[in-house]
Amino acid sequence: MTQVRNEGLEAACWELLQEVKDPEIPVISMVEMGMIHDVRVEEGAARIEVLPTFVGCPALEIMKKNITEKLAEAEGIRDVQVHFVYDPPWTSDRIAMDARDKLRSFGIAPPPLDFKPGDPWEVSCPYCDSPYTQLENLFGPAACRSILYCRHCKNPFEALKPIYSHD
Amino acid sequence: MGDQTRVETVEQAKQNQEYAQALTDLLFQLADDDFILAYRGSEWLGLAPHIEEDVAFSSMSQDMMGHAVMFYEMLEELGSGKADDLAQLREAGEFRNAILVERKNGTGDYNDDPHYDWAYAIVRSYVYGLHKLVRLEALRDSSYAPLGLVSRKMLTEHRYHLMHWQVWLKQLANSTAEARQKLEAAITKVWEDAGELYELGPHAANIVRFGLITGEELLKQKWLNKTKEVFEGAGLKWPGEPGKPQEKGRSGEHTADLAIALATLSEVYRIDPAASW
Numbered sequence: 001m002t003q004v005r006n007e008g009l010e011a012a013c014w015e016l017l018q019e020v021k022d023p024e025i026p027v028i029s030m031v032e033m034g035m036i037h038d039v040r041v042e043e044g045a046a047r048i049e050v051l052p053t054f055v056g057c058p059a060l061e062i063m064k065k066n067i068t069e070k071l072a073e074a075e076g077i078r079d080v081q082v083h084f085v086y087d088p089p090w091t092s093d094r095i096a097m098d099a100r101d102k103l104r105s106f107g108i109a110p111p112p113l114d115f116k117p118g119d120p121w122e123v124s125c126p127y128c129d130s131p132y133t134q135l136e137n138l139f140g141p142a143a144c145r146s147i148l149y150c151r152h153c154k155n156p157f158e159a160l161k162p163i164y165s166h167d
Numbered sequence: 168m169g170d171q172t173r174v175e176t177v178e179q180a181k182q183n184q185e186y187a188q189a190l191t192d193l194l195f196q197l198a199d200d201d202f203i204l205a206y207r208g209s210e211w212l213g214l215a216p217h218i219e220e221d222v223a224f225s226s227m228s229q230d231m232m233g234h235a236v237m238f239y240e241m242l243e244e245l246g247s248g249k250a251d252d253l254a255q256l257r258e259a260g261e262f263r264n265a266i267l268v269e270r271k272n273g274t275g276d277y278n279d280d281p282h283y284d285w286a287y288a289i290v291r292s293y294v295y296g297l298h299k300l301v302r303l304e305a306l307r308d309s310s311y312a313p314l315g316l317v318s319r320k321m322l323t324e325h326r327y328h329l330m331h332w333q334v335w336l337k338q339l340a341n342s343t344a345e346a347r348q349k350l351e352a353a354i355t356k357v358w359e360d361a362g363e364l365y366e367l368g369p370h371a372a373n374i375v376r377f378g379l380i381t382g383e384e385l386l387k388q389k390w391l392n393k394t395k396e397v398f399e400g401a402g403l404k405w406p407g408e409p410g411k412p413q414e415k416g417r418s419g420e421h422t423a424d425l426a427i428a429l430a431t432l433s434e435v436y437r438i439d440p441a442a443s444w
Contacts, residue, residue, distance in 0.1 A: 054324055055317075056233025086320045138331045139223035143230040143324065147219070163323050 003042035013039045013046055020070050023059040024142055025060050027106045030063060034094025037085060044078040046071055051090035053163065054143040060084065092163045108145070109159035116164070119136035123159045133157075171378030175312045177244045189373040190311055191245055192263070193380065196368060196417060197302075199264035200240035203425070204255055204389040205232040206432050207268065208288075210277050216269035216285060224288075226340060227328050234324075236318050255433035256440070263368060266412040267360035269425040277431075286339060286346070286353035293332035296395060297363040300325060301389045302380070307408040310378035333397070344437045354406055356396075366392055368417030428430060438440050 017031050017039070026073055028051070030036055038049040052060055064082045071080045094110035095103075100110035104126040112121065123133050130152035137147040138161075145158045174180050182188050208228030215221045239250035247253060270291075273283035302323060306318035312375050339350045365386040375382045392410075398405055414420040 021341060052320075054230055054233070055320060056230030056324075057268075058229060086316045089320045089321075089323060094409075136225055137219045138327060138334070139226040141222060141226070143226045143327075161327060165323070 006041040006043075006076075009041040009044075009046075009074065009076055010039050013041060013048070013071055013077070016070050017048075017067065017072055020063070022068050023062045023066065025103065025106060025108065027102045032068070032096045032102070034096065034100035035090060037088075041077070044076055046074075046077050048080065048082045049085045050082060050089070051086070051094075052084050053090050056143055059142075089165060090163065091165055092160060095160075103160065106156075107157050109148070109157060111160045111162040113163040121162060123148055124126050125153060125155065125156050126157050128149045128153040136167075171310050171376075173310055173312060177201070177241075177313065180245065180311060185373060186377050187245060189315075189370055189377050190379055191242060191247055192368060193374050194238050194242050194245070194264075194314075196246075197264040198235050198242065198253070199262045200237070200295070200299075201231050202235035203262070203291070203368055203428065204265045204268040205229070205235060205271075206428060207272055210272055210293070211288060212282065212284055214277075214281055223331060227331065228258045230324055230328070234321050237321075241313060241317070245424055249285070251436065252440070255436040257427055257429075259421045262416070262421060262425060262429075263418045263419065264416050265360070265363045265426075266416045266422060267291060267357065267364060269416070269421060271424050272364070279328045282351075284353065287356060288351040289332060289339060290350070290353040290357045293329070293336055293397070294361055295364065296329050296332055297397065298361075298386075298390045300393060301386055301393065302365075304389075305381045309380060314379070330442060336397070336401050340403055351403070354403065358406045359410045360412045362411040363414060363416060364409075366417050 009084075014036075017036055018029050022028050022029050022030060022033055022035075033053070035051050035053065036048065037051050038047075040047045048071070050063065050067070067082050068080045071077055071091065082085070091128065092115070095110060103110045105148060107126050109123045109126045112119070112123075113123075121135075123135075124131050125133050128150060130150055132151040133148050134151060135146060136149050140147040140158050144161055146161055146164075147156065148159050149156050174186065180190055180274045204227045208224055208231065211224050215224050235254070236250065239253045242253055243250045244249075261409060269290075272288060273284070275281040283421075300322070303322045307315050307322070309315045310320070312429075339346045365383050366394070367380070367383055371383060374380060380386075395405060412422075414422055
């Protein structure tokens with residue numbers, strides 16, 4: 001009794017989801033953040049699976065609302081269900097490569113790639129690329145971000161914490 | 168060990184009443200611990216030593232409250248009632264948190280002359296955090312698969328909380344004589360309650376028999392080893408065997424502090440539980 005998936009509509013949803021930005025980082029979409037795990041459309045009902053970056057993130061409800069509103073624009077979609085799922089867990093390596101540059105241009109240092117437990121977290125300044133930075137506060141305005149200071153160009157900036165799998 | 172079959176879904180869990188009961192009991196302990204300590208953390212807003220710490224402490228409390236929400240939602244799926252109601256409408260006697268997390272932040276009141284104890288906040292958060300780390304690591308192998316999944320996710324976030332408390336512990340330990348003395352007094356106070364953290368309550372035997380989590384003794388040893396390592400690293404004296412409070416939080420016995428906290432945190436919700444947020 002499996003329903004028939006509408007792959008054409010699913011592609012249209014992915015396209016629209018490119019326009020749903022991270023509520024706190026308006027230069028980057030939730031797709032680019034690697035947060036959209038799955039899109040299924042069956043008989044006009046869309047089910048979107050989203051991987052939260054941080055569970056306690058206050059922006060989750062806003063994301064849910066933004067996704068629902070955006071997908072309602074699609075011709076042929078009559079219902080949108082957004083589900084937060086934890087398998088696989090979101091890791092920072094899911095952020096798209098070109099999105100990492102967008103983050104930098106916004107003044108947020110992207111997390112290091114292929115981070116392993118125990119690795120030192122070295123962050124280059126998003127403004128001048130200097131490695132001479134120091135951590136000011138592990139927790140910034142959001143749980144997923146830290147506050148740093150560049151000793152070279154004297155700018156304060158934020159960095160996304162590396163989130164990596166421990167298995 | 169025949170009772171440790173892996174349970175993949177909530178429907179499957181509900182088929183065995185005894186299993187569902189043990190799972191429910193454990194989930195209340197996990198949810199209430201995080202929820203109440205996150206509330207205590209939120210009471211530091213505007214009172215932390217500097218503004219960056221205000222932001223950091225709030226951020227971590229919010230994240231920890233998010234963890235509590237996940238556990239309450241799992242309880243909702245099991246049929247225990249609406250997640251919001253579970254957090255805000257239960258009486259103190261229905262809470263299963265350890266006494267350590269419900270203690271007031273210090274003398275005075277948030278709105279009335281607060282003289283909160285910063286050293287106590289650091290030691291309590293860190294000692295609880297180390298216990299939570301051990302507990303989450305054990306839960307990764309839980310027979311209840313959904314619990315394993317959320318624990319894995321929480322672990323990635325929780326490690327950053329611990330890093331934050333580590334910085335503070337070292338700073339206070341290596342600061343002035345007064346800071347050091349307050350830190351040692353806080354350790355003594357936290358340690359009087361800490362021995363209850365790893366307890367699994369009156370249904371411990373079933374919780375362990377069904378493979379929901381490892382037994383108390385193993386949880387205790389792993390937690391003590393980690394804590395010892397941390398204390399030694401900061402040059403602090405080991406306080407010895409942890410004590411236990413008079414009340415048994417895991418059985419629903421609580422201090423007056425909890426009832427006051429619950430009345431405050433649920434005040435708005437109780438006015439209109441049907442309001443949409």
